[in-house]
Amino acid sequence: MSTATSLPQLYSFGHALDMADDKIGVLRDSCDVADDVAELQRRFAKDGYLYLKGYLDRDEVLGARASLTERLAAADVLDDAHPHLDGICKPGSGYVFKPELTNNNPAVQKLLYTGRLPEFYRRFFGEEISHYDFTWLRAIGPGKGTNPHCDLPYMGRGTHRHMTCWLPYGDISFELGGLMVLEGSHRRMDLLEHYVYRDVDAFCENKPKEADAAKAGKWAFTGTLSHNPLVVRNKFGGRWLTTEFRAGDFVTFGMFLVHASLDNRTENRLRISSDSRYQRASEPIDERWVGLNPPGHTTAGKRGRIC
Numbered sequence: 001m002s003t004a005t006s007l008p009q010l011y012s013f014g015h016a017l018d019m020a021d022d023k024i025g026v027l028r029d030s031c032d033v034a035d036d037v038a039e040l041q042r043r044f045a046k047d048g049y050l051y052l053k054g055y056l057d058r059d060e061v062l063g064a065r066a067s068l069t070e071r072l073a074a075a076d077v078l079d080d081a082h083p084h085l086d087g088i089c090k091p092g093s094g095y096v097f098k099p100e101l102t103n104n105n106p107a108v109q110k111l112l113y114t115g116r117l118p119e120f121y122r123r124f125f126g127e128e129i130s131h132y133d134f135t136w137l138r139a140i141g142p143g144k145g146t147n148p149h150c151d152l153p154y155m156g157r158g159t160h161r162h163m164t165c166w167l168p169y170g171d172i173s174f175e176l177g178g179l180m181v182l183e184g185s186h187r188r189m190d191l192l193e194h195y196v197y198r199d200v201d202a203f204c205e206n207k208p209k210e211a212d213a214a215k216a217g218k219w220a221f222t223g224t225l226s227h228n229p230l231v232v233r234n235k236f237g238g239r240w241l242t243t244e245f246r247a248g249d250f251v252t253f254g255m256f257l258v259h260a261s262l263d264n265r266t267e268n269r270l271r272i273s274s275d276s277r278y279q280r281a282s283e284p285i286d287e288r289w290v291g292l293n294p295p296g297h298t299t300a301g302k303r304g305r306i307c
């Protein structure tokens with residue numbers, strides 16, 4: 001296992017990360033215990049995540065990448081002077097969030113929701129599983145990655161024991177910037193309790209100011225924990241953990257783990273990844289993410305409550 005001292009300077013959300021050994025490190029690969037459910041569960045409880053390096057069929061992932069880059073080209077995001085598969089974006093493409101590219105996309109649907117990946121969750125959960133129909137597809141151009149947050153505020157209306165699967169469609173160098181997770185943060189409920197149970201789509205209908213703002217589409221709470229990964233780490237302790245990913249890898253984690261991503265410091269390349277969600281079929285599911293046209297964070301997904 002490499003140590004932080006062998007890592008290059010890394011950046012997240014516009015900040016140079018502290019590269020001291022006790023502040024940053026690499027994700028632990030759990031492929032060695034991929035068939036040992038008890039050990040996977042033990043590691044998940046302790047670390048808050050599992051990183052399965054090369055667990056998926058690389059060619060299948062690259063096939064899914066091809067389907068996505070063709071759609072990104074059709075959406076005018078790519079520079080046509082280069083092969084689409086290279087994912088070279090037009091200048092200023094920014095942070096492209098396009099879940100619709102996964103709809104009617106057999107290669108992505110097959111990869112995420114049939115075969116080896118759902119089978120992993122079936123074994124891990126020890127029962128039949130359900131998954132959200134909504135797939136978060138990110139094609140992040142040069143610039144800032146994702147700020148530190150937990151997933152529960154976006155998807156906490158059903159079970160709280162579901163899991164995110166973060167999957168790269170291609171190799172992701174440190175420069176291109178993949179996911180990073182904050183070690184042990186899921187166990188810091190003392191710091192999370194006032195943040196993590198808030199619902200980004202809920203508002204107090206008995207508070208006129210909040211109700212009016214909600215009607216105007218203005219939301220005070222975006223789900224962001226902080227815009228500064230250094231501040232978060234200093235508060236929570238632990239290390240930011242990341243790695244250079246390869247097509248075929250995935251990382252899975254629970255709703256309480258603080259995570260973010262490295263910035264994309266390439267000149268013109270897109271970092272393409274998806275996050276999808278899996279849970280025990282016997283547990284309630286968040287209705288915002290289910291169905292042909294899930295309401296998600298649209299007006300239909302908003303919920304007024306008496307506070």
Ligand SMILES: O=C(O)CCC(=O)C(=O)O
Pocket residue numbers: 138145146151164165166178179259260261273274275
């Ligand atoms: O890909 C990213 O930059 C962020 C991913 C994320 O927040 C998630 O998987 O929940």
